[in-house]
Amino acid sequence: MEIKNAKYEISNADVSKCPATNVPEYAFIGRSNVGKSSLINMLTRKKGLAKTSQKPGKTLLINHFSINDGKFYIVDLPGYGYAARGKEQRNEFRRMITEYVLNRQQMTLLFVLIDIRHEPQKIDLEFINWLGENGVPFALVFTKADKLGPNAAKAKVEAYEKTLLSNWEELPPVFITSSEKGTGRDEILDYIEKINHEVSQSGEPETEHTTQNNEPQEDNK
Secondary structure (H helix, E strand, C coil): CCCCCEECCCEEHHHHCCCCCCEEEEEEEEEECCHHHHHHHHCCCCCCCCCCCCCCCCCCCEEEEEEEECCEEEECCCCCCCCCCCHHHHHHHHHHHHHHHHHCCEEEEEEEECCCCCCCCHHHHHHHHHHHHHHCEEEEEEEEEHCCCHHHHHHHHHHHHHHHEEEEEEECCCEECCCCCCCCCCHHHHHHHHHHHHHHHHHCCCCCCCCCCCCCCCCCC
């Protein structure tokens, strides 16, 4: 699949004010400074579409980007785990993320971004397990692969998968990316295209959301 056009549509903190459409939404989330905005800009090949910053925690709202004249949306969610924020703002982010992920029916798949350079982080593992407990469809996207050599990157991903297998019988889809080099772009877009086709054939995503009251954990370090 190729993205022919992408445009910013709306930002808000209230899920009820998200676009009133019935098209699929693919949301991107991860720990602060993991490279969400850079990845979205790389996928759309539209520099500056999603605002990037060297300072963690730049994304403060749920940001919707219309793709290919509204065929589907890419959604940039606030990063989690930015301990420098006050407790009140962290709680607000947690509420915003929980409401979108669990209650937004158009949310077809959540891409969870992981910095490939680091060992498995507790907050990421807790968030991934929370998604599983709540039946949320997701895929893992390892970012910043250009910071490591191919063999080192592969070893990092394999080690991460081994850690996940201690709690998971089956692993989610995994993508290795570099926003600098465009690595993983075709794979992610082809996967989105595959899901879009399935949705168009069935009229709705094959996976269903559950609506438990659990909330993602917050990093208090």
